[in-house]
Structures are given as structure tokens and as C-alpha cells.
Amino acid sequence: MCEACEDLIDPKETELDAVIAQYVREKGALIPVLQKAQEIYGYLPTEVLKRVGRGLRIPLSKIYGVVTFYAQFRLMPMGRNVLRVCLGTACHVRGGAKVLETIEQELGVKDGGTTEDQRFTLEIVACIGACGLAPTMMINDEVHGRLTAENVTEILSKYE
Amino acid sequence: MKTLLDPCCDRCTHTPETPCRDYVRCLTEGPICHDDPACKAEKQRLLKEIKPNEENQQIFVCTGTGCASCGAHNIVDSLNEEINHQGLANTVNVVPTGCHGFCEQGPTLIIEPRQILYTLVKPDDVAEIVQKEFVEGERVERLLYVDPLTNQPATTFANANFFAKQTRVVLNNCGFINPEKIEDYIARDGYKGLTNALQKMTPVEVIDEVKKSGLRGRGGAGFPTGLKWSFCRQAIGDKKYIICNADEGDPGAFMDRGVLEGDPHAVIEGMLIGAYAIGADEGYVYCRAEYPLAIKHLEIAIRQAEEVGLLGDNILNSGFNFHLFIRAGAGAFVCGEETALIASIEGKRGMPKVRPPFPAQSGLWGKPTNNNNVETWANVPHILRNGADRYAQFGTEKSKGTKIFALTGKVNNTGLAEVPMGMTLRDIIFDIGGGIQNGKKFKAVQIGGPSGGCLPDEMLDLQVDYDTLTKAGAMVGSGGLVIMDETTCMVDIARFFLNFSQSESCGKCTPCREGTKRMWEILDRITKGEGKEEDLDNLEHLAVVVKETSLCGLGQNAPNPVLSALKYFRPEFEAHIRDKNCPAHVCSALMTYSIDPDKCKKCGLCAKSCPSGCISGDKKTPYQIDVAACIKCGTCADVCKFGAVIRA
């Protein structure tokens, strides 16, 4: 293959095709494939869903149904850091709403929104299972607990 | 360096391809197939390296999700550094473990064999701990746990009330083994239950033993586990599946996370025993994606079990095959319902299906399927290891064994507590939980998550078991206990749960999809002071219809928080509606703020902090709030250092 042609190949597409090929014979492959696709692209663009549908021979309506059912899947690009604020019971009774309010003010976005500089996507979740440290939030895979309106700003500043 | 898992000599031929039936016993008591004092001594030496003793002291540092978020990994690093620095590496070992359960006091560490518990440890404390403990043989008094009720420091973890009143069966290993090492699990009698089942029992005998133990499902409804297994065993099918439900979605419950992070092999062993009893050769663990550490530890555990031949084909030369896979959930609470969970593993929308057919007849991919949750599976090895009778010594007549509860909310000791079934709520909340934070008054305990109910202080002497709680309008559920004090508004809590249930409803059946929404709207109206006299009757009527006509457990139990709150706290609802008053001062729309001129020191902090600029005054005149312009945010009350702002 000549260099010019190589440039035309989208490495993400190659990666996605490899994932589809790995799962195509497995039962119940759709959700793991969508999870991997979202890891590759950061979200699930329409073209990716169509490619997954063709690869796994699943009607597009079903794929769209699955993607919109589960909270994890995103149809729009996400920020560099995903901030999940817990409003589970324990966090609720220990003042999670105040923490959320501070974060919303700080970032200028609401649930599901992404900051203009693409730094954060804010999500409200219903329990990250760290109730002992309520109120809590999770940034990417890191859990932060015992939050207050004061310390949350400082934590946010650590993420670029 | 040789580990416990390595063969003692050439005479050992155990591999996954040529499995030995005595493999597990051989590691702890062996060798079995030949008699060689040198081999035996070597095995005992390696075993000793794992178990703490005077020559091999161990520091168990909790690195569960809670403590990890408070810097536990830094503590592990500092400890290792300091121990090397002091030249103690040969006698002191740092072991990162799963959750100790004492989240409130995290990061925690336990020093064995002396049973010393240090709480709220910071990296700066490490040098002092090493110096005192291992060089001077003394305690770091200031890091010992002080009981909030007695004000006495706990000299060992075992005499801290939080631990002393617990009975740790399932959590026995959590916090005392490295969950990333299968040899740690085996050294503490791991996989002996499986060995017993495979070597000494038929599948039917295994089921009988589980039936005899009285174990009931720990995920919510409390269905007898042995009976459930027998349905799937009796179902006709060339292929059967078992599932571990690790989609722990109840807000306020994290015991499954604790077990998976801290003792993943217990779950695997439980599933192996179940698969053998049921006749399944394939299993899935469906774990929510919000638990990355649990998934990581489980992946490591599965790989290690495969490497030593405890998962795979012809396990321990018994002819029994079992393969285990992990599926990560994608964020839907309803997938905790077993038919929805199965749909999700199949790659579909997680919508529950009507029963019959039950999963035991037609489940995953139309095959007979048995599903239990993490805690249930983790109970199984104990039953097969020590026998049903020993297991059944704990608990009540109809609810046997122990149950892990997650204590959260306004309680002093948040964390995981395992107690025998039948303990009273009072003992759990006040003895283990250490009472209410900041000396406030207990008001209610929410038990069983969004499917459970709120119980008032009159019910504190209720025995916690399946049947008693259901009768009281709550349920054991997954075992989340959210403790509420006088500053919690029960209408707000009911609205909170309805908001959760309606946003997690799958939308399939009418009563849950539309009914929970309307229930939430009524409650929301009440918290805003717009409630109407007829609202409570309408709410109660709608709640009963949703309960009796919904398709799955989520819908059928979603009204429980409302019904129980109405049953025990009706006057509080009425105060919101009739007097437009929130007795707990939570519902902001119903509050008025004013400043007590006698207490006001005229500092002006409230006026400076007020976002709507509705507070006026100066150095000479006490500050005043313009009630019409006030947005009731409460900032003034939060900032006032003299308690001059009155919430009413």
C-alpha cells in the first residue's frame, strides 16, 4: 500500500473493525462492542453505530434503542474529564445537592452538559457505592469523598 | 522466588491440563501424594509467609474504593519505603487489602497479629507508626479509634464496638488478604468448600446442604437459595447458565462492592459450587461499570483461578467444567431485576420480561438459568466448608446466617457491618453505628433502598430479618441502612426516592412509567407548598395501584418509600400541605429567614454573601432580610457565626 493510501485509513476505524471481528461470533456482543467503541471514539457517532450494526448484523433501530437505554452511552462528544456527582440517598442526606450546586456554578453547566473548553462533562449519578464518604463524586475513575462546597473547587482545579 | 502455588518437587504433576483432585488440600496440608518431610516443611514455610505471626508481622492497609479516595495508596507506598529504610523488610509485610468496612474512619490499617487498628491515617503518620510499632513496641495513641459513645480508645480492632458487635462470616477475609493473590485466599481455607462438594458430594447433596443451611437470597426478596437451585437443576436443558448479579444499584448499598473488591475468590468459589450443583458449565458476573476496582479484582481472580485449574475444564480431575465471564453493566438500575439483567447480557435493552417462563426454565438465551447476587454466592463456600449446621447457628428461625448492612447517612460510624440476622435496628445503629452524628436526635432509618421503607424510632427494636421487615412495610433489600436525624424531611426523602425510581423506570409497563412520574409530581408539589388536601389520598391510591399492577419488582416496590412514610410520618406531610411548613426545615420553598436583632453583631457577612442582595443594615442598625426578595437559599444562615439568622 502506498503512503498516500495509508493516510486515508482511519486508525480508529481499524481498531473498531478489530473489536467487531473479535466479538462477531460471540453471543450478546452488542453492549461490550459499544463500550469498546465508546472507549475508542470517546462517544458513539452515528457512523460508528451504523458500522457496528453492519458488522454484527443487528438492526440499527435496536442499536439506537440500546444506546439510549443505558446511561453510560453518549451520542455527543464528552469533555476530557467526566465528572459524576453522586446524588444517592447517603449523599442526598449529607448535603450532596449543595456540592452539585457549587460545581454547576463553577463549571457553568448542568447535568449532561459539557463545558465550552471541553474540560468537563457533568453527570448526576445515583450512587457510586462510596456512601461511607458521602457526599461523593467520581472524576474519570477516581472517587472523591467527604466533599464540601469549599474543597470541591480545589479538587476540580487538579484536572486539566 | 517460590510461592505457595509452585509445585513442591518433580513428583507434583498438577496443572490445569493434568489436574489433581487433592490440589487445594495439598497447598495447605500437603503434599498428599507423597510423603516427604522436606516438601511438607517447605509448604508450611510458604504458608507462614502468608499468615501473620510474630516473625512475620503484617500491616493490612484498606485500599477499597473509599480509603483509596482518601490516599490509601500513598500510605502503602510510604509504609514500604519506611520499612525498607528501617531495615524491617524481613519481618514486616505491607498488604494492600479490600475494604475493612470502617469507611467513616478511613484510611484505616490493621497490624497483625497484634490486632492494632489505626484510623484516619495520613502519609505523614507513617514514620511514627513504623517507629513505635516495630522498633519501640509501642502504640501511636492519637491514631487509635475512640468510641463516640464511651470516649475510650480501642486497644485492638476486635474490641472496638464497630467490629466487636459484628459477626463476620462473608467479610471474614475482607481486609485480611490481598485480593489480588489467590494464594492468600487458599491459605485462609479458600476453595475447600469446592473441594468438599466435588470430592464428597453429589450435586443433589450439595443442594440439600444449601437448603439445610436456610440461606436466602441476599439481593432483596429473600427467596430460599437451595430451592431456587433445585428448580434450575430440575429444568430440562442441554445447557444451563448461572449468573452473579453484581449490578448493585441501590443507592446507599455497597456491600457487594466490598466483597468483590476484597474477596473476589469467595464469589468465584460460590459460583463453582452452584454450577456443580445445578449442572451449569458457564457463568456470567454482571457487574456495574461504576465499580472499576471490583471488575479489575475479579478479572485478576478469574485469570488466577484459570491458571491453577480451578476454572476451566475437568476442575480438580472431577470431570466438572466451568467457565466464567464478566459483563460490565452500562448504567441502568433496572438491570438488577433478573429478567432485565438477562436481556442486558443478551445485548438488549434491559427491560424486564413477564414471568412465566421463569429464568430457571428459560433464561439466558432461552436456557435454564440461575441468578444470585454477590453476597449470596459469597455465603456458599462457608456452608460447604463448615457444614450447614454451623452456618445455621446464626440468625432467626426463618432467616439464617448473617447479613451485611451498609451504614450511611447521619450515623457516626458509616461503613459495612455484618451481623447475624435478627439483630435489632437499635443494636446496629447505636452499638455498631455509634449513634447519630453531632449529638442529633434519631428520626428514621431508610432500609432496603428505593424498594424499602422508612421506619421511625418506635420500630428501632424490630428484629432485622426478611419477614419482620416486610411486615413493617420495609424490606431487607440489599441491606442499605440510611440513617436520618431530625434535620431530614420525610416528604423530601419520599420525593427523592420517587425521583430515583421514575428516572430508572424502563418505561415498559404503564403504572411504573406514568405512575411513578405522577407520584413524584404530587410530592414535588407538596414540598413546594402547593400541596392540596386531596393529594395525600390520591397519592396513596396511586401508590397502591402502581404496587399491585406493575410488571417487575422495581415498579412493584417503588411506592414503598412513599407508603411507609405516609404510614409513619403522615403529620409531617400534613404540615407541608395545611400549614405550609416543613418541620425539618429542609424544603426551601416553605422556609422563611429572618434575623434576630438581639443576636446580630452587625458584621455584615450575611449581606455580603446574599446572592440576591436582599439583606440590608449597617454598623449601627441590625441587619434585616427583605422577605419578598429573599430566594431562600440559606446562605446567610450558613455564614452567620452568631446564629442570628432564624430559619422557620
Add this chain to the structure above:
Amino acid sequence: MEWITLTIDGRTVTVPKGTTVLEACRMNEIPIPTLCHDPELSSYGSCRLCIVEIEGMRNLPPSCVTQATQGMVVRTQTTKVRDSRKTILELLVANHPLDCMTCQKMGDCDLAKYAYEYRVTGELFKGGERRHLPLDDSNPFILRDANKCILCGKCVRACEEVQGRSVLDFSFRGFHAQVGPAFNLPYSESECVFCGSCVSVCPVGALTEKKMVGQGRPWEVEKVQTTCPFCGTGCNFDLNVKDGKVIGVTSNPEAPVNGKALCVKGRFGMDLIHNSERLTTPLIKKDGEFVEATWDEAMDLVAQKLGEVKQEHGADAISVLSSARCTNEENFLMQKLARAVIGTNNIDHCART
């Protein structure tokens, strides 16, 4: 066949083993309201309108998916059951546009029928949140108003189970659940082939035949069962006739060949019936102009011309191509004409090529 006996509303009834409680009721003319049930589709159990009381069972089980068993005691009309059904209907109505006066489905709407029967007021949950979704007016055949959808899922099942297309599915969840093609695109941009099966099963006005809008109310229409003329399959359907004019086609569930299923041509291809361009007599070209003729004239002319060709060039100079729009019998006669009358084996059929 094994039979079982059960009691429904005090009546002892005997039904074959394997019958659901709903089927048992319907076999015995005991009315049960349903919105998501369709005997041609799999059981879904979602609308919860068919709930009944059964002794020994907790809650109110849905009759459509509950198997009748020997000795079962069922009550279908207790206060509790009727009250719960009414509440469920109130919930559906609270999230449904009440523009029934102008709705095409008026008079044929199951939701309206049951709301009337159960004295639903629409007042109970008034003022709550409602959906506001765009109307799908993108194509000439099907009008889709997602705001009227009650999420019974019949269209989803018809598309998957009857047509094997799966163009439709649910999306989102809970109160925000919707039904539609992928990405909730308009029908015209989806892979829909407009068979209209979804329309035929919709119990409310969410999916309607666009061409029938404003043309007539169900009670003004005479339904004339007929066989589709488009191909030889023999599908049956009902022509909807108002004032002697065909205004549309609806499925006839009793159709022996096709049930409710039809294709785009049968269901929507009826423009030709009253088209002014439509030929009503044979035409013969005379002096370069088509002139109306009788069938006798036309047939004579064809016979004469074919005879001349055969005479001059032999029978194999003629070839016959038959049509898929003919029935089997007509095609048989065509080949008989070719072989026995004209004397050639040159006969073929459009569906074979």
C-alpha cells in the same frame, strides 16, 4: 387434548390446557380490556389493563400472560380491578393529547373506548408534564404522532415478528421512552418499506393512514372485503367506502391468507381507483389516434392480428409473458392459450425472470 376447568366471575368454564386467562375469558365472552395484546404477536404484558384478581396470587396479575390452571378462581370485574384499570387509563390519558374531535382514530380508538367505559375524567393527574414530540409527516402513506403513542409496542413487534424488518424499536427509557425508527428519524429517512403493518396494529391515533385523513369517520364507512388485485398472493383486505367512493384500505384480521399483513401496494396503492386518467374501456388506435372501443372489438382485433403473425411467421414468432398480478388460475389459462391455442412454448412469467 387435555382440558382444565376454572371459575371466572362465578362461572365454571372449561378450556384447553395451555390457555391463558385472557383467552379463557374471551372464549367465553367475558370482556377484558387490552391495549398491548394481539393474538398474532408475542405476549408483551406491558399495558397492564387486562389485570384480574386470582385467588392465591399476590397483586393483580395480567390475564394475557397468566396461564389458566385447574381449579383457578378468577374475578375480572371486582371494584379493586375496575378501580386499578381506571387509574391506569387515567395515567395514559394524562400523557395523551385530548384532540379526539379532530383525531383520525376517533370512533376506532381503543383508548377512547376504554376511557369511556371506565368513566375516566382526565382530571386526576391534570397539569403534569407531557411529551411534546414532532409530528412525522415525511411520507405520503403513514402519519406518525408520537405524542399519542401509548408505548404498547405492538408496532415494534409487528415490524419484527410479522415483517422481519425491525425498523421500529423503543428508544430512551422511563417517562421519556419513545417508539420510532433508529435515531427517531422520520419514516422517509429510515429503512421502512411502508407495508403499514404498524398502522394496522396501532390501537390509538399514533399511526394512521395519511390518505384517509379528513375523508371519513369509521361509522360513515362501509367496509367491503376484497382480494388485492396487485399480485397473485390473494391477500384480503377491507376497502373503506364512503358515499360510493373508496377512501382507503384497512386490514381485515379475518383475512385467510394474510391476516393483518399487507404490502405497500395493497395497503396504499389505491390512487388508481378513482383516478381521472384511468382507462375504463379498451382503446384502439385508428389514424394515429386512440379511440374507445368495446371489448368484443378489441378481442377480435387481437385475435386477428395474432392469427396473421402465426400464419405468416409460424407460432414460435409469438411469445407470451404473463403477469404476477394474475391469479394462479389465470396464469394457467394463459399458458393453455399459448400452448394449445397459439401452439408455442414461448410462455414466461414476470416473476420468474
